[in-house]
């Protein structure tokens with residue numbers, strides 16, 4: 282059977298499950314693996330296994346390998362950590378030491394990045410320059426500060442030019458840094474949201490040049506590797522959902538009608554005040570710490586379309602082409618929520634949260650501007666993805682900052698589509714985005730920079746001398762060169 286085109290895949294994605302089953306993908310899937318997608322839909326949500334620290338340490342092995350992994354109720358030839366997609370959830374406390382033996386059983390080099398953790402980038406820490414060859418093992422070690430912010434983080438490979446393929450293939454997992462002062466809830470869930478595209482043989486489809494330029498979006502959006510699972514609860518409970526956007530490029534505009542949603546935090550740490558929301562957007566790499574107050578009824582967790590401005594890049598003018606990422610109007614059902622039965626007893630109210638550090642009150646030692654652009658490459662026939670006019674070079678240090686200082690950065694997007702900026706090791710406090718002042722204290726480690734717009738952030742380089750990277754978290758763009766090197770001294 283012929284592989285379906287990207288356009289066709291996107292159309293199928295826009296039609297949702299019914300379209301997939303009626304279309305080429307579902308039939309091919311059925312023919313090759315004897316499984317249909319709809320057999321898996323509605324199954325209760327399962328969560329990755331949990332590896333928790335004890336006595337101040339979490340020691341584990343992560344084996345990256347290809348295999349026939351359980352995905353969407355069937356078996357898919359994919360990549361996984363320890364045979365799972367997602368890999369195990371790591372649970373640690375502030376002050377813990379994490380020791381990971383990474384075993385590379387892939388056919389290509391890889392490495393490991395702990396996304397969002399405020400840990401050293403040096404040596405065998407969160408070092409994106411390491412290259413672990415096929416068949417090799419490597420011992421990573423990460424020491425968390427006692428003051429490390431609680432929250433949801435995640436891990437994934439970070440070997441330049443292989444990042445998007447290896448994450449699209451299935452290599453990711455969640456990390457939870459637990460709260461010293463716990464939030465009283467009825468239950469917690471970890472929701473790792475990822476997307477992938479299967480070819481006619483039930484394998485992960487390769488990305489085309491156009492996929493990479495737009496930022497590939499898979500035609501199946503999964504929660505913990507499941508397709509449209511169900512979550513059940515009694516009314517009157519309080520659930521805490523840790524949501525990770527592990528998609529390579531897709532932005533998630535999440536909405537769940539019929540339930541009361543409040544954001545406890547985004548990326549790392551917690552807001553001083555809970556933020557009631559009807560919907561919120563997670564760019565690739567962002568995480569939400571969400572409180573759900575359950576109310577009787579059934580509803581759907583939706584990923585609504587996000588216009589990343591890909592159209593402008595296509596030179597077609599205007600937005601909303603349904604054949605392009607985010608162009609469909611219907612969105613995708615990620616999960617069903619069924620709240621029924623006798624009302625449960627309410628947990629104690631959420632206690633007031635300590636104030637987060639506010640860099641707006643602090644002295645700025647230096648200001649910098651980072652400009653993200655796309656341009657036509659001479660002779661190469663492709664598109665260049667640059668920061669400050671340069672493509673990534675691991676041997677070049679683009680910026681040097683002083684440990685112990687606060688800086689103000691202006692992130693400028695001079696291209697016809699949205700990009701994001703992810704800074705390793707040090708989170709960023711948002712000051713202004715798209716001309717709008719951010720009044721509440723908001724810390725993120727991935728920040729969206731809208732097309733032809735700018736964002737101002739402040740960064741506290743309070744610890745950790747060493748070299749690391751900043752890059753667009755549309756990971757196809759990172760692999761195409763939209764990344765730079767920063768050294769803290």
Ligand SMILES: [Cu+2]
Nearest residue numbers: 700753755758
């Ligand atoms: Cu980008």
